Amino acid sequence: MSYADVNGVHLYHESHGAGAPLVLLHGGVGSGEMFAPILPALTAHRRVITVDLQAHGRTPDVDRPLRHETLADDVAALVRHLGLTGVEVLGYSLGGAVALRTAIQYPGLVRRLVCVSTPCRRDGWYPEVLAGMATMGEETAAGAHSAPAYAHYARVAPEPRDWPVLWTKLGDLLRRDYDWSAEVAALTVPTLLVFADADSVRATHMVEFFGLLGGGHRDAGWDGTDRPAARLAVLPGLTHYDIVDSPALAAAVVPFLTHPARPPG
Template structure:
């Protein structure tokens, strides 16, 4: 893993020491999230031996938003502002991320899916639509496979189902390196263990080395209405892998978002929210 972080640090250095003065395309930018709106309810749910931060906004049919690896719930601020006008929106920090605690249990997508199901139980939500980004999309797929009765629809953006779906070029991508750097600063600001970012990275990296590892036969058993989504300039997930996922899941809709990358919800927040609502509301 040392080589991974060294490569990302080099890419970040390159970003600020070379052509940073040149105008960037939208998919090369990493905008700051908007401020989160006031929540109807927020707190910490005790689930699976951790304390999981959550917040709830708006009213109506529920939508659960799950962020990606190293991130936190605040990345969804623009989507929360839009979606909560017509839906109850739930966000949370995954275990070890943001304000949520972690323990010595090995990270796994099945465990993280269990955390979110326990959070839904805590909130007395039997069934929800789910929007997942990156690791959040993988968690959504895990729930769709193993607990389809808990989901109405799944919008999985920038997810992968095998480790070879990750583009090795991400190791030297400037935008992704900037995200890694920002995530470290966010961790120091939000976490109860602000000086343990490296230990957290080490722990979660063991999961990324071997997971997910789902077969085509497993994907073919998904019955939840699913959208497989990617930015047309995603720097982390191979396009052919995204297309494979959409073809393997029965009835899945393939959505390619224009002029955005892995960080589509930040680069085009209005377009992203519209895409989510169009799918969730069946338009």
């Protein structure tokens, strides 16, 4: 358990296990602790580094807005602070977007990428999810106190009274439009996309995202020669809200991380 001062942020992180480094990035209003259910399966193969992003978990807020791009800058700065190169990065929901931006912005730093339950374009979320994001602001922060995420925040945050600030900043981030399709299509890092079959991300977008990475364009052939470098996993019986707790997530991720990577193309 430690802090690193990077980009003006006092960034909390933990390291578990040994081996090649795998960085885990949590979802919105969460922290690295949300990966606890799958941590044993991952640490059996990797040195796992969990990170609490700006204003989340044990990392205090700073005077700047939340942006996917600057959060990715923080992750890259932490990796360099730790003296690491060629890390694997797995992110869930908000963390998935940050993981994706890290791979885009720092292509030489990420050797494998796993994006869990996150789109590469804002309208990849279902309309009702976007409508919920639109309500996130200071006026609705108190109403979110009943959510399990608030209890966790109140327990670990350096300043629990800053919950309305996080809720408001996160709402501002989630209402911002983005489309990273062109940058995704240019990625060369081996990538695994993981979704629940009842996710908050539209099923059609899952396939579109996979297609941008080179997947789903042809038959792999009887010997798998034409199998794409990218991977797509849709886990049955899960939702956006419980996929990160499921053993099925680790079962999908570990083979991708431990098998030799195929070159893109």
